[in-house]
Amino acid sequence: MWSFFHKLGSPPWLYRIAGTILRWLLPVTIVALCVGVTWGLLYTAPDFRQGNSYRIIYIHVPAAAVALAGYYVMAIAGAVSLIWKMKMADVAMKSCAPIGAALTFIALVTGSIWGKPTWGTWWVWDARITSMLILLFLYLGVVALYEAYDNKEAAGKACAVLTLVGMVNIPIIYKSVDWWYSLHQPASIKMTGDTTIDPSMLYPLLLMIASFYALFTCCLLMNMRAEILEREARTGWVKKLALGYRS
Amino acid sequence: MYFDSLSAALSMDGHGPYVWSAYAICLVVVALILLAPRRRRRNILRRLSAEQKRQQHGQIPGNEGK
Structure with a gap:
């Protein structure tokens, strides 16, 4: 058990194992995304009330769900790097931010496009939408804060603090549709109680949610690999790797 | 397939432009986050x-052209 944690802190080991995982996870993810998109776009019946516009759900909900989950990953990595000064946790935290920002952006834009035919407006200052916008700014804030510091250790510390303070936003996003009842509909898929969505629509949605989780994992591992190389550029193992690299 | 024809799938009873543009934007962003780290890693390597090759030829890196 402890040797596993020890390895997790070792850059060359992490670089190699991430590469091994990506070799099969990346193709699986891309195939799953293609299947899910085709299924949702062309092989499901339209919603009886919203018509075809509801098909946006197959990217909107997965992007929003994984944007939130990604924040947990970033916050846990931030806490670990703050408490135990683990360098690879800092790498993980930094690598989460741009992916989280991209997914939050997708959730906001697709939600806005979905809102036009359904609610008759592109944007409302609804609690769910506003708190998601804050999530986007938190992710972008971490990206910007890293760039703002010359001292990378201080940058990591500042970002970890920002990430942890930003955690207060997460329960607000979850509960916003129940606390402030406005245009955004409450959750259809619930861990407890009845799910209010037809199975023919649920299965492609679940596939898309799983695919987006896999997508996040792939992007995270790829970002971490690049970040590790950059930080370890002066070490022997990276030099050896670069020597064998054919461009 | 649910739709009878390609044009029906494209128009989606008037919702087509919304649905397809949402998917197009999503595709662009996903492609970006997948390709950016790959490019970054390759550039570093x-x-x-190149730095190592220069060093082998007896030059000081970062001093070329002076």
Whole structure:
């Protein structure tokens, strides 16, 4: 058990194992995304009330769900790097931010496009939408804060603090549709109680949610690999790797 | 397939432009987050490998052209 944690802190080991995982996870993810998109776009019946516009759900909900989950990953990595000064946790935290920002952006834009035919407006200052916008700014804030510091250790510390303070936003996003009842509909898929969505629509949605989780994992591992190389550029193992690299 | 024809799938009873543009934007962003780290990693490796070749030829890196 402890040797596993020890390895997790070792850059060359992490670089190699991430590469091994990506070799099969990346193709699986891309195939799953293609299947899910085709299924949702062309092989499901339209919603009886919203018509075809509801098909946006197959990217909107997965992007929003994984944007939130990604924040947990970033916050846990931030806490670990703050408490135990683990360098690879800092790498993980930094690598989460741009992916989280991209997914939050997708959730906001697709939600806005979905809102036009359904609610008759592109944007409302609804609690769910506003708190998601804050999530986007938190992710972008971490990206910007890293760039703002010359001292990378201080940058990591500042970002970890920002990430942890930003955690207060997460329960607000979850509960916003129940606390402030406005245009955004409450959750259809619930861990407890009845799910209010037809199975023919649920299965492609679940596939898309799983695919987006896999997508996040792939992007995270790829970002971490690049970040590790950059930080370890002066070490022997990276030099050896670069020597064998054919461009 | 649910739709009878390609044009029906494209128009989606008037919702087509919304649905397809949402998917198009999503595709662009996903492609970006998948390709950016790959490019970054390759650039780093290329740079480091070029640096090493220069060092082998007896030059000080970062001093070329002076």
